[in-house]
Amino acid sequence: MAVYIRLDDAVRALLRGGGGGVSVSSGSEHDASECLSGLVQAFLETGDVAGEEGTGPASKGGEGYESEDGDGPGRAAAAAESVRELLDPPAEEDPFRIRLAAAVVVATEAEAALRRYGAEFRRAVTRRLRAAGYDAGVCKSRWEASGGITAGTYEYIDVVAPAAREKKSRYIVDAEFRAGLEVARATAEYAVVLAAVPASVVVAREESVGRALRVAADAARRSLRSHGLHVPPWRKSRYMLAKWLGPYKRSTATSPAGTGTVPMPGAAGLDVKCRAVGFFPPPATTPAARIK
Structure with a gap:
């Protein structure tokens, strides 16, 4: 039996490549196809545009959590539990985390x-994580307006964990994650759902981030509509998925805060691919140019 999947304008733009204007990944472990694969997978798990309007399927990690208008303590408790299990699972389930x-x-x-x-803080934290032995990097995602999102x-x-078998695990580290889920007149x-998100970082x-975003976006939609407010583009699930799961540029080159310097080729931590596509200004190539 043939199965047909309807993709929205944002995903079709990504499938077309450069025409969509979305930056591709420049990380040494994640090329554009891997980023796109992850975004499409998250899109399929979280439903299409109809899902944002309350008729799409619930994501994994939110089983039994329907996308209907209206809210209540029972529904909120179920959503909060899903978010908590996804973002802060028991220690025995993920010792590396x-x-x-x-x-x-x-x-x-x-x-x-x-x-x-902001940026200086993220780079300073990344430096410390790398010094502690973790494959940490600063990622910058970028997306164009498409399909109702800005x-x-x-x-x-x-942070990329060492490969246990075939595929490496990637972890999102964000101190502003909860702030990105706040809505007006909640x-x-x-x-209750928002309180389930770790407050500090x-x-x-x-993959857990993607599922938690779907549950939170669904709850945010109901909260806004209960006050007669429209759901702004930046609180739709597709927008939030693009922030954390869309194509990105990754750099492990983090200059000391305040120096304004750019590592030279061959310096520790320099991600050549990232620099080559414009994530950093090109360094001087001659001694004379460096002196100037």
Whole structure:
């Protein structure tokens, strides 16, 4: 039996490649096809545009959680439990994540003074994670306006775990994750869902992030509509999936904060592919140019 999948404009633009204007990955472990594969997989798991309007399937990790209008304590509790299990699973289910989360806490506390500076904070935390032995990088996603969502960019940290078998696991590390889910005039029910998201920093597998976003976006939609408000483009699930799961540029080259310097070729941590596509300004190639 043939199975047909309807893709929206955003995914079709990604499938066309450069014509969609979306930046491709420049990470040494994640090329454009891998990023696109992940985004399409997340899209299929979370439903299409109809799903955002309340008629699509619920994602894995939110079984029994329907997308109907209206809200209630029981529904909110189920949604919150799904989000909690996805973003903060038991230690025995993922020992690597527990060790990584502990290292992230140490790094973020050490760099707390830089937190309000955003980019500098992320690079400082990444430096500390790399010094602790983790394959950490700063990722910048970018997407164009398409299918009812607005264009945008976003930056976060990721950590690639050593491959246990065939595929390496990728973890999203973001101190601003909860802030990205806040909505205006949130209902008490949505506040319960939001409270299930770690307050300080999220450390979770990328597939778990995608599923948690779907559950949270669904709850946010109901919260907004209960007040007669429209769901803004930046609170739709496809927009949020693009922020954390869309094509991105990854760099492991993090200059010391405030120096304004760019690592030279061959320097530790330099991601050549990332620099080659414009993530960093091209370094001087001659001694004279460097002196200037």
